[in-house]
Amino acid sequence: MIGDNKKPFGWLLLFILFWCLFACSDSKSHTKGVYLLLDTSGTYSLELKKAQALINYLLGTLQPGDTLAVGRIDTGSFSEKDIVAKVTFDDRPSVANSQKRVFMQKINKFIGTANRSRYTDISGGVLQAIEYLNEVGPGSKYILIFSDLQEELAEGYVRDVPFQLAGFHVIALNVTKLRNDIRDPKNYLRRVEKWRLKTEKGGGTWRVINDLERLDAIFQ
Amino acid sequence: MNTASILLRITPIPFLSIVIWGLLLLAAMYLARKPFHRSIEALARLVHNAMRLAAASVVLAEKRLETRNREVLLKAGLDHTERNLEREFDRISQAVNRDLEHYPKLQRNIQETLINLEEDYRSSGEIPQKLPDWVKVIEAIAKIKPNGDHMVATMLEEIHQTLAEQHKTALDRHRKDVSQRHAILSRMLPVWRSLQKTLERLEKSISSLNLRAKRIDQYMDEYQETRKQTDTAYRTLSSSSLTQFFISGLVLLVAVGGAVINFNLIALPMSEMVGGASYIGPYKTSDVAGLVIICLEICTGLFLMESLRITRLFPIIGSMDDRMRKTFFWIALGLLTILAGVESALAFMRDRIAADMEALRQTLAGVSPGSMANSIIPTVGQMVMGFILPFILTFVAIPLESFVAASRTVLGVVAAWLLRTLAFCLRLAGNLGFYLGRFIVNLYDLLIFPPLWLEGAVVRAIERSNEKKREGGQPGEIEKGQGYAPSESGKEVTE
Structure with missing residues (x-):
């Protein structure tokens, strides 16, 4: 107590120093959260090999602390069971590297054994992605849709829920043209426009990247 | 309907309306001419005076700054020369302690050696052998010419033999003496060489001391010049300071490069x-x-240099007593070594x-x-770099000190230059304001030249008529000067 009384200014300075140090630490998260939706329906399942390269790119790009999840789009995608693999990388780079290796193995196994689904529930997948990323709480949230964006819902499935996409970046990748699109491009444009409107109505941003050679545009 | 069209409709003919408005404007401008002139002149004078005042104030500040710069520079110069002198005195003291501490012993040795040499020299001196006294007698007998007497011949023969023996003995003794002297001289040689070496060493020490004394003289001259605050000293110090600024800045840039590499490691x-x-x-x-670790290394390096008294950024470290300073040095060195080890390990991990x-x-x-x-x-390679770079960064303290010291001067010079430029700009603005005012007044007069011309014509006409009147009244004045009775009023005269 005597020491405390003798040097109150010293303690005050120390307190101010610590306060400054903690005040300086950024409360804003700089991490990224990426949820990749893979379409496994119909002919699009043939495109999954390309998705493997995309996932490898993401694994090479994401940093310690970032989150990556891969979910499949099938008949009913709004389900935890449709999450093929998910990981939040450790803060330490060496541990994060090991996690990336394990993740890659899981994806390779999935791509080798994935079954075609009859229907395409993209909205359910997006809702699942929103839920997962909101739960993880990264600094910036990305939903990548690897699909032709042709939604086909099974009977009894209701997906008229509006998306809550504030703070989300939704990116459609490798949106292939269907036979009808080749005959009438308006179909393709209408489909893409529908998803853009849906996303922007929910407060998110919308982009389309069809050229898989410029994947670096995802995080720009 | 806008204002312009209303103005143009005061007469049925727009051109006439314009002319009327123009005339009215000219008339208004003519009437407002003097107040306008006065206002513009006052404004111009105000701007001119304000700018001149501000410029004078800035010039005053610049002079103060210049004086301060001069003081700072001369003080720094004095400090620098004092440090140099101190160092030279230290070196002389060390040299005296090292080389001349044993001077009394050396002198005694030299004296002893010289005595020995002298003795040896004396003993090696050639003393001609004295011939025995009887040799002269025998010599006299030997000079007797043989007359055929056998006895004499025998006697002479014996004398010859005796002389030959004597000669041989003397020769042997001479040789022996010569060899003894040679031996003494041979003994003298190493002593002589040793003496020569000692003297050479002594000469070297003395010449080194002479050199240092000359350098001290030079520093003392510089010190006196600086103390007198002469312009030469100021110019020399200023130039030296600028050189130091650029060189140390360059070295610091290189050090920053090293720190960046270190950071990446x-x-x-x-x-x-x-x-x-x-x-x-x-x-x-x-x-x-990573940056904090590098900064810590640089700080530790600074403290290390301070404790070695190479730099003087923290006078409190330099003024510590020697024991404390040495402890401080070892602590700093230990910390630096630990940090270097940590960095090396980090480089390995990297x-x-x-x-x-x-x-x-x-x-x-x-x-x-x-x-x-x-x-x-x-x-x-990375590990070695990680270990060595902190030690290399230690030497940043030296250019940093020079840079900080030189920056004061350079910043002062730059600030003085800026103030000078500002004063010039203010003076220029003041003059521009003044002449702009005059230009506006002239332009105004140019715009209203018709009424002015008219005014001039009227004034000239009035003056002419006045002159005529004066010319008409002049004879009356002459008459007045010629002794005409002065009238009560000029009126009568002119009339």
Whole structure:
């Protein structure tokens, strides 16, 4: 107590120093959260090999602390069971590297054994992605849709829920043209426009990247 | 309907309306001419005076700054010369302690050696052998010419033999003496050489002291010049300061390059220690931690240099007593070595992490990781660099001190130059304001030249008529001057 009384200014300075140090630490998260939706329906399942390269790119790009999840789009995608693999990388780079290796193995196994689904529930997948990323709480949230964006819902499935996409970046990748699109491009444009409107109505941003050679545009 | 059209409709003919308005405007301007002139002149004078006042104030500030710069520079020069003098005196003291401490002993040795040499010299002196006295007698007998007497011949023969023996003995003795003297001289040679070496050493010490004394003289001259605050000293110091500023700045830039390399060596492994996802402000905590370690190394290096009294950035360290200072030095050196070791370990870790990342990248790209070059040279190189760089950064203290010292002068010079430029600009603005006012007044008069011309014509006509009147009244004045009775009023005269 005597020491405390003798040097109150010293303690005050120390307190101010610590306060400054903690005040300086950024409360804003700089991490990224990426949820990749893979379409496994119909002919699009043939495109999954390309998705493997995309996932490898993401694994090479994401940093310690970032989150990556891969979910499949099938008949009913709004389900935890449709999450093929998910990981939040450790803060330490060496541990994060090991996690990336394990993740890659899981994806390779999935791509080798994935079954075609009859229907395409993209909205359910997006809702699942929103839920997962909101739960993880990264600094910036990305939903990548690897699909032709042709939604086909099974009977009894209701997906008229509006998306809550504030703070989300939704990116459609490798949106292939269907036979009808080749005959009438308006179909393709209408489909893409529908998803853009849906996303922007929910407060998110919308982009389309069809050229898989410029994947670096995802995080720009 | 806008104002312009209303103005144009005061007469049925718009041109006439314009002319009327123009005339009215000219009339208004003519009437307002004097107040306008006065206002513009007052404004111009105000601007001119205000700017001149501000310029004078700035010039005063510049002079003060110049004086302060001069004082700072001369003080720095004095300090520098004092340090040099102190160092030279230290060196002389060390040299005297080292070389001349044993001077009394040396002198005694030299004296003893000289005595020995003298004795040896004396004993080696050639003393001609004295012939025995009877040799002269025999010589006289030997000079007797033989007259055929056998006895005499025998006697002479014996004398000859005796002389021959004597000669041989004398020769032997002479040789022996000569060899003895040679032996003494041979003994003298190493003593002589040793003496020569001692004297050479002494001469070297003395010449070194002479050299230092000359240098001290030179520093003393500089010191006196600086104390007298002469312009030569100021110019010399100023030029030296600028040179120091640029050279130390250049060296500091090189040091910054070294620090950046150092940072790159430890930033990645620091993310393994403090995590790669946390941030302080917009910067990664691992980067900040790496930077802090480098700053700590530089600070420790500064303290090390301070405790060695190479730099004087922290006078409190320099003024510590020697024991404390030495302790401080060893603590700083220990900390620096620990930091260098930590950095070396981090460099090793960095190499491992980088290799792991590269392997992962290759796996993701579908390339076999086995194709990577497997050599320990980069690892060792990075570790050595990690260990050495903190010690190299220690030497940053020297250019940093010079830079800080020179910056004061350079900043002062730059500030003085800026003030001078500002004063010039203010004076220029003041003059521009003044002449702009005059220009506006002239322009105004140019715009209203018709009424002015008219005014001039009227004034000239009035003056002419006045002159005529005066000319008409002049004879009356002459008459007045010629003694005409002065009238009560000029009126009568002119009438």
